[in-house]
Amino acid sequence: MSAEPADPMDTLRLLAAGLVLQHQACARGAILDARDDRGRTLTPKLLLRAQARLSRLQIASGNLARADSLHQLVVDCTRPLGDWAPDALLDGHEDLAELVLIDPGVRSPTPECVSLGQEGQNLADLKENLWFDKLRETLRAVPLAQSRADAYTRLRRFIVAHPAATQAELDSLIRELDALTLLPLLGPLVHEMYPPLAGGSEGPVARCGHCGSLVETGDPPHCTSARCREEHPDVHLRDWVDPAQLRVLRGELVLYWVNPGRDELRLYQALKEHRDDVTLYPNQDEVDLGLGGEREIGLDLKDYASMPTLARRFQRELGDLAFYRRGIVVVTDRGTRVRGEARRDQLREKFAELRIPLEVMTVHDVLSTFGRPA
Numbered sequence: 001m002s003a004e005p006a007d008p009m010d011t012l013r014l015l016a017a018g019l020v021l022q023h024q025a026c027a028r029g030a031i032l033d034a035r036d037d038r039g040r041t042l043t044p045k046l047l048l049r050a051q052a053r054l055s056r057l058q059i060a061s062g063n064l065a066r067a068d069s070l071h072q073l074v075v076d077c078t079r080p081l082g083d084w085a086p087d088a089l090l091d092g093h094e095d096l097a098e099l100v101l102i103d104p105g106v107r108s109p110t111p112e113c114v115s116l117g118q119e120g121q122n123l124a125d126l127k128e129n130l131w132f133d134k135l136r137e138t139l140r141a142v143p144l145a146q147s148r149a150d151a152y153t154r155l156r157r158f159i160v161a162h163p164a165a166t167q168a169e170l171d172s173l174i175r176e177l178d179a180l181t182l183l184p185l186l187g188p189l190v191h192e193m194y195p196p197l198a199g200g201s202e203g204p205v206a207r208c209g210h211c212g213s214l215v216e217t218g219d220p221p222h223c224t225s226a227r228c229r230e231e232h233p234d235v236h237l238r239d240w241v242d243p244a245q246l247r248v249l250r251g252e253l254v255l256y257w258v259n260p261g262r263d264e265l266r267l268y269q270a271l272k273e274h275r276d277d278v279t280l281y282p283n284q285d286e287v288d289l290g291l292g293g294e295r296e297i298g299l300d301l302k303d304y305a306s307m308p309t310l311a312r313r314f315q316r317e318l319g320d321l322a323f324y325r326r327g328i329v330v331v332t333d334r335g336t337r338v339r340g341e342a343r344r345d346q347l348r349e350k351f352a353e354l355r356i357p358l359e360v361m362t363v364h365d366v367l368s369t370f371g372r373p374a
């Protein structure tokens with residue numbers, strides 16, 4: 001066996017990049033572990049290299065069988081690294097034990113996974129979210145900046161409330177957007193974001209009354225959004241929909257826009273009760289919330305599970321928060337308020353260590369600091 005001197009962190013980045021590429025291939029219709037007509041593997045090379053390295057680490061730690069199967073590896077990645085990764089992988093990086101690379105609910109790489117994949121320059125051309133770019137690009141045809149901003153915010157708000165939407169709801173959204181942009185512009189993009197429900201379903205399907213996701217009507221019935229189940233253990237149905245009329249938001253948009261979006265909207269509404277200088281997604285989403293005058297205070301909500309990964313993302317690039325006089329990263333609780341505070345403290349510590357010039361607050365900190373008239 002050739003001893004490729006593999007830095008564990010490097011292996012992790014390789015794995016993350018491989019998973020993102022595999023997900024993109026699956027989104028184009030490929031299946032995991034597919035072969036071409038000459039029997040050659042179509043699995044992304046990065047994923048195979050990551051698997052080989054992991055396999056060596058497993059063998060070195062005496063666990064012979066674990067990493068032989070690509071399917072097993074992908075299933076493993078839906079659980080925290082600490083549960084399955086060989087010890088050597090987390091050696092010196094114990095703070096990554098809670099990291100999950102694939103979201104088990106929407107079966108899409110998590111934001112942390114994409115972020116790690118980019119670190120190793122393995123995914124240099126992958127934008128953290130290509131949908132932002134597509135939307136901004138499409139809106140460029142609208143001459144009036146205010147109309148662009150209004151259409152942008154309207155679409156984002158609709159998406160947060162509709163992880164699954166009926167054709168009629170989409171039609172009415174598109175009419176509204178066309179009226180804002182004065183051009184029939186966003187229809188094709190909206191349909192691209194909402195492909196039809198895959199796989200035939202017998203009879204009507206249910207949507208969740210809390211978040212609008214599909215409800216799995218097994219016994220007991222449960223919302224398909226893991227984040228929603230965390231917040232609302234009880235099931236509550238919004239309505240029943242004919243599956244032929246149903247379209248479902250793409251998984252990556254659920255992770256990037258819907259999950260953090262619920263907190264963004266809640267915080268926006270809470271602040272709005274106390275002050276009128278708060279803007280949602282100012283300048284087409286430079287930041288999530290703007291407060292005060294032009295580029296005075298910028299708030300970005302982050303729902304990452306892993307604070308070290310989030311810190312490294314800002315180390316790589318400060319992003320548009322850097323344009324604001326005060327740039328504040330707001331971490332979600334992901335559970336209790338105490339948990340949120342622990343996450344805040346961990347991120348503050350990392351920011352200090354990496355000399356990242358941004359503030360960190362919890363949602364509650366923001367409300368107690370800014371939730372009164374300016």
Ligand SMILES: [Zn+2]
Nearest residue numbers: 208211223228
């Ligand atoms: Zn729900």
